[in-house]
Amino acid sequence: MSRILLIFPPSLYRNFTPPLNLAYVAAALEASGHDVKILDLSALHPPCDEAEAIRIARRFDPLWIGLTLNVIFIKPAYEFIASLRTLGKPIVVGGPHPSLLADEAIRNGCDFVVRGEGERTAPELTAAIEQSLDLSAVRGLSFRNSDGDIIHTPPQPLIRDLDTLPYPAKHLFPKDWYANETLDYQVYGPVFSGRGCPANCSYCYKGVFGHGCRLRSAESVFDEMRMLHDTHGVTAFEFMDDAFSADLNRVDALCDMILSRFPNPIRWQCTTRMDLTTRELLRKMRRSGCFRIFYGVETGDRESLLRVNKHLDLEQARTVLEWTREAGIRSIVGYMWGFPWDSPASVRQSLRYLQEIAPSVDEFNPLGVLIPVPGTGIYEEYSQKHGLESWWMSDRFGRIYRSNTYFPYHMRRFYNDFALLDDGFFPFSASVRRLIRKGTHFIGFHNLFNNTPFPRALIIYAAVLLSKLLCRIHPRIEQAVFGPIGEIRNRLFRKRTGLRETACHPES
Numbered sequence: 001m002s003r004i005l006l007i008f009p010p011s012l013y014r015n016f017t018p019p020l021n022l023a024y025v026a027a028a029l030e031a032s033g034h035d036v037k038i039l040d041l042s043a044l045h046p047p048c049d050e051a052e053a054i055r056i057a058r059r060f061d062p063l064w065i066g067l068t069l070n071v072i073f074i075k076p077a078y079e080f081i082a083s084l085r086t087l088g089k090p091i092v093v094g095g096p097h098p099s100l101l102a103d104e105a106i107r108n109g110c111d112f113v114v115r116g117e118g119e120r121t122a123p124e125l126t127a128a129i130e131q132s133l134d135l136s137a138v139r140g141l142s143f144r145n146s147d148g149d150i151i152h153t154p155p156q157p158l159i160r161d162l163d164t165l166p167y168p169a170k171h172l173f174p175k176d177w178y179a180n181e182t183l184d185y186q187v188y189g190p191v192f193s194g195r196g197c198p199a200n201c202s203y204c205y206k207g208v209f210g211h212g213c214r215l216r217s218a219e220s221v222f223d224e225m226r227m228l229h230d231t232h233g234v235t236a237f238e239f240m241d242d243a244f245s246a247d248l249n250r251v252d253a254l255c256d257m258i259l260s261r262f263p264n265p266i267r268w269q270c271t272t273r274m275d276l277t278t279r280e281l282l283r284k285m286r287r288s289g290c291f292r293i294f295y296g297v298e299t300g301d302r303e304s305l306l307r308v309n310k311h312l313d314l315e316q317a318r319t320v321l322e323w324t325r326e327a328g329i330r331s332i333v334g335y336m337w338g339f340p341w342d343s344p345a346s347v348r349q350s351l352r353y354l355q356e357i358a359p360s361v362d363e364f365n366p367l368g369v370l371i372p373v374p375g376t377g378i379y380e381e382y383s384q385k386h387g388l389e390s391w392w393m394s395d396r397f398g399r400i401y402r403s404n405t406y407f408p409y410h411m412r413r414f415y416n417d418f419a420l421l422d423d424g425f426f427p428f429s430a431s432v433r434r435l436i437r438k439g440t441h442f443i444g445f446h447n448l449f450n451n452t453p454f455p456r457a458l459i460i461y462a463a464v465l466l467s468k469l470l471c472r473i474h475p476r477i478e479q480a481v482f483g484p485i486g487e488i489r490n491r492l493f494r495k496r497t498g499l500r501e502t503a504c505h506p507e508s
């Protein structure tokens with residue numbers, strides 16, 4: 001048995017619930033008999049800062065330290081890894097970004113990259129390190145051999161029967177890291193009922209779950225929900241799958257189980273595609289507790305829908321939104337801006353559709369400026385043309401997220417358009433940028449006034465406008481004004497909830 005430390009690196013995006021990537025890897029390691037400790041440095045209330053994490057790691061003395069890496073905050077993550085290396089422990093990374101770019105991760109200080117799903121590879125790697133076995137026999141692994149050459153072992157096959165996986169090890173994530181006052185997101189509520197998606201949109205990364213969809217059985221999903229309810233008191237669940245209703249019959253069966261076998265009423269939400277539902281199913285979902293569905297529409301411009309391979313019928317989308325409202329389920333709609341081919345006409349078309357569907361939409365996703373994620377069709381097609389190769393390692397993009405410490409108030413509260421900042425990914429004309437801003441403003445306004453009581457919404461709106469204005473003068477001025485307000489709100493929240501200043505347990 002070995003001690004393993006898993007860390008979610010710090011980033012500007014807060015985790016409102018335990019990240020299930022590390023929770024799944026931890027569960028697999030625990031099932032193999034290891035002692036796992038987790039530090040989520042991106043948690044809503046992170047347990048500690050980077051320096052303290054290094055001290056904790058030293059005391060814990062793990063066999064290896066594992067981190068999950070996404071594309072956006074990759075530079076600060078590599079910097080953090082450089083400081084972790086001072087401990088002399090092997091650094092293992094996994095996640096979407098290094099699964100694709102294992103060489104880059106190794107050149108930036110990682111000893112091992114677990115490519116693809118980690119539940120089998122992580123325990124196999126641990127056994128190989130413990131017993132000094134031949135590392136090249138571990139599938140899905142990249143590392144340097146004794147000659148210093150980077151070796152990629154053959155891929156680990158996808159886990160076909162997801163019912164065989166242990167449930168994510170949520171008990172390793174203390175609830176006070178994620179304390180908040182919304183009842184919709186209970187800390188241990190997120191569940192994956194499947195992996196992957198039947199569609200193939202060109203901005204979507206598929207390098208970990210592969211193409212197509214693998215689904216757990218309704219029985220297995222229900223059992224996990226019962227366990228979370230009985231052990232942790234969870235009554236609000238969130239299905240994190242890309243396409244929860246990929247199999248209509250399975251959803252129907254799960255609803256039946258919830259209705260007939262759950263001891264008391266529950267609430268749940270999910271994400272799915274608009275062509276994967278029916279009016280009857282939506283009604284049944286509502287009866288079994290579904291209160292919210294996230295749908296991706298992405299654009300109201302038919303040409304752009306074709307070019308991103310979305311295969312969405314805009315008329316069908318309107319109908320499904322109406323069915324959803326009629327069933328009594330709230331809708332959140334994903335809407336994207338900034339396609340490389342955008343013209344004033346395409347953005348205007350998208351804006352028009354957005355305004356038309358808005359009355360049937362409860363919320364729009366306030367985060368939708370297109371990011372050309374490596375490994376996607378959009379990246380492959382446009383990166384060279386626009387000089388975007390390895391943009392995540394360049395200082396050209398995102399003065400905000402490079403700092404890794406602060407998002408302006410208007411992005412937190414209204415619309416997060418950081419991918420449009422600086423000179424942005426794609427060179428849009430002034431009129432395209434103006435129209436995009438109009439769209440993102442419409443979304444922020446809709447969300448705010450649709451979901452917040454009037455006098456409060458007005459005060460927030462005034463603050464949003466002030467934050468935008470100050471940012472335009474200089475982001476530091478905005479931070480000087482709004483940073484302390486955020487801190488005061490945090491303090492008040494801590495006081496009200498009795499949360500400690502730091503939820504860190506250095507000795508544990």
Ligand code: B12
Pocket residue numbers: 006011013014015019020021022024025065066067068069070071072073092093094095096097099114116117118119122192196203204205206208209240242367368369371373374
């Ligand atoms: C929930 C989610 C979010 C949440 C929370 C993210 C979080 N805390 O994990 C929020 C809303 C904050 C978010 C934001 C963003 N997201 Co997001 N998100 C997801 C989503 C839907 C689920 C993530 C998840 O839990 N997966 C389930 C686990 C089990 O899968 P996994 O993460 O791949 O982990 C497995 C392996 O990778 C591996 N592994 C992972 N880490 C490690 C570590 C070790 C040590 C080991 C051994 C193995 C290992 O083992 C795991 C188990 O098999 C995925 C889609 C998806 N299908 O995964 C997108 C996804 C991760 N997001 C993506 C993107 C692009 C974004 C944003 C950039 C969006 C935006 N426009 O701003 C931001 C960036 C956030 C950031 N910090 O970098 C991309 C990532 C692309 C990339 N190359 O990094 C994905 C894959 C969506 C997609 N299909 O394109 N996201």
Ligand code: SF4
Pocket residue numbers: 197198199200201204205242243273296
């Ligand atoms: S529908 Fe969503 S999850 Fe499926 S391929 Fe398109 S963007 Fe990805």
